[in-house]
Amino acid sequence: MADQPTLRALLRRRDLELRLVSQPTALPVGALERPLRWVHSSDLADPTPFLSDDLALLTTGTQFDAAVDGNGTAGTNGASDIDAYVARLADRGVLGLGFGTEVHRSGIPDALIDACALHGIPLFEVPYRTPFIAIARAHSEAIAAQAYARRSWALDAQRGLALAALRPRGLEAIITELSRRLGVWAGMFDAAGALLHSPSRDAVDRELLDTLGERVGDVLARGLEAGQSLTIDDRTFLLSTIGRGGHLRGVLALEIDTLDAEARAVVTSVIAMSGLALEQNEQSARSRRRLHSQLLRSLLSDDPSIARRVLGSLPVAPVVVAVSGDAPAAALIDWWERQRTEHGVASFLAESDDGVTICVAAEDEALIDELAARFGIRIGVSEPDAYAAFSRSHAQALAALRQRGASGVARYADAVGSSILSALATDEARLVAESHLAPLRAHDIGTGSALEQTLRVWLEHDARAEQAATALGVHRHTLRSRIAQAGALLDIDLASFPARAELWALLETARD
Structure with a gap:
């Protein structure tokens, strides 16, 4: 690749015979x-007024005639004028000043050397035999060579990425090739914000990677196609979404500040190829999910033989079965797939x-608890048993899932150990209980009485009036x-035990 068109590269050109006058150690880094x-x-x-940023200015010094005498010495006012001249150049963003000697005067005025040192502008000498046009032409050629080198690099990179896409694990090979070509850390995140692949995963510590994953999740949650830069612990990453708006497949992250046009074109092609690969993966995943749904039906017949023949293996018995009704199926299945590939966890999932x-x-x-916490979902879990008792x-698991509660794991063993009434407290049962208690609750609301509370305390004290009255x-x-x-409002004879038992069941089932 050609040298970057910098002032140092220009000074290295032997044919121009330029000489740096400024002391390198005195210049800004x-x-x-x-x-x-x-x-x-x-x-x-x-x-x-006629200059642009980031250029080198060449001069023969005729503008300093009034400030410098024939010996190249500047008086107090002359030195001040030269300092003001250099200050204006520095403010305009001039990167270097070239002084043509032996054209109008021999040597470089000391005041100009001092002013350039003060304002941090590199000063270099242009000998008489080197015309200014030769310097401009040399730099123009360097720019052209650099542009050609970048275009050649981009074409070569595109060929390398195309070959990588043909490998067995095409998506991973593409990300690895891109990281190598750009010389930076690269990572592919899936639609759930989890890192799918990084060729140099250890280059980013776990804590920073978790933070990056959270930021990626925020980008995906917004569901918009975007490219943005973010800084974490003084490290800058470029994030590019993959997929169309509202249907994002993932995010490509690169640890780099900016990309030039050629690198941006290469990254764009990677995004396109990654989107296609992830779409194909998604189609394959949908086919697998349909297959697993069919295999679940065979397992519910308490016969694991078909599932074993199709899948090759199943988790080793005794197994626990878990069900979640509000889980994001695709993201959850992706998470379990990573447990299988990274930690060797055998599992079977089906919708x-x-x-x-x-x-x-x-x-x-224990992974089920981790899953519930990660996705903020509720999961019902069975007791351990053999495949012959899968149904x-x-x-x-369904009975445990129906128990009242927020997100988290509900185990059947806990539900059985609590109360038969808790197990029977379905949504339908609660509606029936609330309907039976409606007259009582309406009376309490209308009169400000506490008949429902009185009944509960009375039954909690085994219908003993003395103890219940004391408690109230x-x-x-x-x-x-x-x-x-x-009793009159509910049309129940509370003198009998069956009536009291039914009332207790109503109160427990309709409890808020």
Whole structure:
């Protein structure tokens, strides 16, 4: 690749015989390495209105005639004028000043050398035998050579990426090739914001990678095609979404500040190829999900033989079966797939009308808790059992899932250990209970009484008036009056045990 068109590259040209006058150690860091856009010549006292940023200015010094005597010495006022001249150049963004000697005067005025040192502008001598036009032409040729080298690099990179796409693991090969060509860290994140592949994963520590994953998740959550830059711990990443708006497939992350036109074209082609690869992967995943849904039906017949023949293996028994009705199926399945590939966790997942069913070995049950926490979902989990009892385990998971609660894991063993009423508290049962208690609750709301609370405390004390009245802080006759009033509203004879048992079931089932 050709040298970058910088001032240092220009000074290295032996045919120009340019000589750096400024002391390199006195110049700002990188002063000679900044990209040089153009070379211009002028002897105006103030050429800045006609200059652009990031150029080198060439002059013969005729504008200094009034400031410098015949010996090249400047008086106080002359030195001040020269300093103001250089200051204007520095403010305009001039990267270097070339002084043509032996054209109008011999040597370079000391005041100019001092002013350039003060303002951090590299000063170089242009000998008489080197015309200014030769310097401008040399720099123009360098720009052309650099542009040709970048175009050649881009074409070669495109060929390398095309060959990488033909390899068995095409998507990973593309990302690896892109990282090598750009010489930067690269990572491909899936639609759930998890890192799918990075050829140099260890180059980014785990904490920073987690933060990057969260930022990627935010970009995907917005669902818009975007390219943006973000900085984490003084490290800058460019994020480019893959897929169309509203249907994003993932994000390509590169640890780089900016991309020139050629590199941007290469990255764009990678995004296109990655989008196609991820789309194909998604189609393949949909086919696998349909197959697994069919295999779930055979497992629910308590016969694992068909699933074993199709899949080759199943998690080792005893297994637990888990069901989640509100899980994001694709993201959840992707997460379990990573557990399989990265940690060797055997599992079976399938979608059905009940939600996503997960089957894992009992020793891997803790992963279900991790899954529920990661996605903020509720999961019902069965007791460990053999495949011959798969349908019963599935029913247990559904029963546990129906128990009241927020997100998290609900285990059938806990539901059984709590109460038969809790197990029977379905949405339908709660509607029936609320309908039966409606007259009582309407009376409490309308009169400000607490008949429902009185009934609950009374039953909690085994229908003993003395103890219940003490707990409520009322007289036992007041308690008995409230009980009679509540029985009349509910049309229940609370003197019998069956009526009391039914009332307790109603109160427990309709509990808020």
